[in-house]
Amino acid sequence: MSVQIRRVTTTRAGGQSVAPFDTFNLGDHVGDDPLAVAANRARLADRIGLAPERVIWMNQVHGDSVATVDGPRAEAVDGVDALVTTTAGLALAVITADCVPVLLGDARAGVIGAAHAGRVGAAAGVVARTVEAMVAAGARPADISAFLGPAVSGANYEVPAQMADEVESALPGSRVTTPSGTPGLDLRAGIAAQLRSLGVGAVDIDPRCTVADPTLFSHRRDGTAAGGTGRLASLVWMQ
Template sequence: MTTTRARGVSAPPFDTFNLGDHVGDDPAAVAANRKRLATTIGLGTEAVVWMNQVHGDHIVRVDEPVASAVDETDGLVTTTPRLALAVVTADCVPVLMADARAGVVAAVHAGRVGAAKGVVRRAVEAMCDAGAHVEDISVLLGPAVSGRNYEVPAAMADEVEAVLPGSRTTTSRGTPGLDLRAGIARQLIDLGVTAIDADPRCTVDDRSLFSHRRDAPTGRMASLVWMDPTPMSVGGRR
């Protein structure tokens, strides 16, 4: 699941359901929003695992609730039911992955730098290390900046395309751009993952979502995945 910016307590420019604790918002407001999120999905606040994301390719396996955010990581993997993994974004791609048969889920923060470094590939490898099988992994690519709105210098587009084929595109203004969801989808297919869904929403176009490119400074949405105890039931695949 992915949140929107509505129905929280944060004041502008983080209004209102900001879930990022690193953007300058009042910590009490962020804590209140995170508590509301945990209550809404039917889990306690201790059952939601957050990351201090750094645009890298480090993946951490978590097997139980943790007292604070997992530091300096951009991907989480678990085999523990009712332990929700959260990724916060405001243009980057939230990648939620699950092998419901094996009971393994992952949440990944894939921005331009991390995606180019191979953070999604690392997450698939970590899932397989935890017992998943590539052919059984299903993926949801969440709301992110679309290629029509993600303008970058031509050299940067070429650099990303070289390591993440399928990413280079042309924006609505006819300039070089990046479609990270397209590049990630192609990478997943090359890895053997075929069950890939993409939320079509563009964070820049959709004002119900946070967008750093549009509004900085601004808040962050959260995308979460978790397993319910019932076999084959995965909370993030809604």
Template sequence: MTLRIRRVTTTRSGGVSAPPFDTFNLGDHVGDDPKAVAANRKRLAAAIKLPEDHVIWMNQTHSSDVALVDGPRADAVDDTDALVTTTPRLALAVVTADCVPVLMADARAGVVAAVHAGRVGAADGIVLRTLETMLAKGARAADISVLLGPAVSGANYEVPAQMATDVDARLPGSRTTTAKGTPGLDLRAGIARQLSGAGVKAIDVDPRCTVADKKLFSHRRDAPTGRLACLVWME
């Protein structure tokens, strides 16, 4: 039986957080009022029609660590940057404000994953590690669909030339040139190439750039600021 896959991406609007986290901040580590974050997360769970403990959060650390989740939980999964589950109606959440949220699903095998892929984690192989974990749970690369969510685009991700070279050596295809003509990184391009090379065929990229789109949170543009959430689950 093929399961129905749901993916959701939030924006800045619709919450209760005060500036500079206005308004729908879903990150609990950015200095926002914890009560506001809790209220926003409650609103999100209600909007997607799941109990609050069925939305699984991570305490992200820019690592290459992957965690398996098999049931509801009220607390976040510590020290991880990717979640994998085979349990329906568990929404795996990743929070970002420029890094790449990667939502992966094999509807036929019943395996989904959410990945926080920043520059460090992406270069360290967090996405491929997550793919390997999904395969170990019965997924097939050819059956996996991927959404690379809103993130800083290559046009707006300026980095030192040596950093661009170093990251591209580990994540080929990620080096680019910014709108200013300076060295830059397009992590989504590198991740898409990496997944394609691993046999994943269905890769969609959200065209929005967090820096350019004022409806989205961007750490590079506005720090301190809030965090978006991208979620994936099975029904």
């Protein structure tokens, strides 16, 4: 019998953090008041109907390591950028402020995964490693559905030509031309192409750009030497 897979992505609204992290910052590594972050995380857990320890966080490092989790935990998983579980009622959380949150689920097999895919991690293959870990746990690529959450769009992600070429070589479909005619990256396009090449049956992409949408946190837009920005959270869980 298949399970129900739930996915959610937050915005900036509804939390206790003050500027420049206003208001629903869920990142605990950006200089915000730890009490405000804890309150925001507790509120998120409550709104999705789970105890706080059943929301599994990562201390992300822009790599391609994947951890499999099977129960509640009070501390974040260190040194990984993706999580996989077969346990219902555990929410896997990704925090981002321009990178791509990738939420995966095989409802028939009862396996979910969540990946933090920034430029470095996406090019290194973190999404492919996550799919591999899900398959090892019993998932079938054709039964996996994927959701790519809000992230910087190709129009707002200008990079040097050499960087664009390097990422394109590792993640075909990523290189774009910005409206001003300069090289750019659309990581979600590259990740979507990669997922389809792996046999993933359904890929949906949130159209929102973190840089262009003021209701979302964006490090590229707001994270300067003079200040910082908060982090969104994208979660996937099974009921």
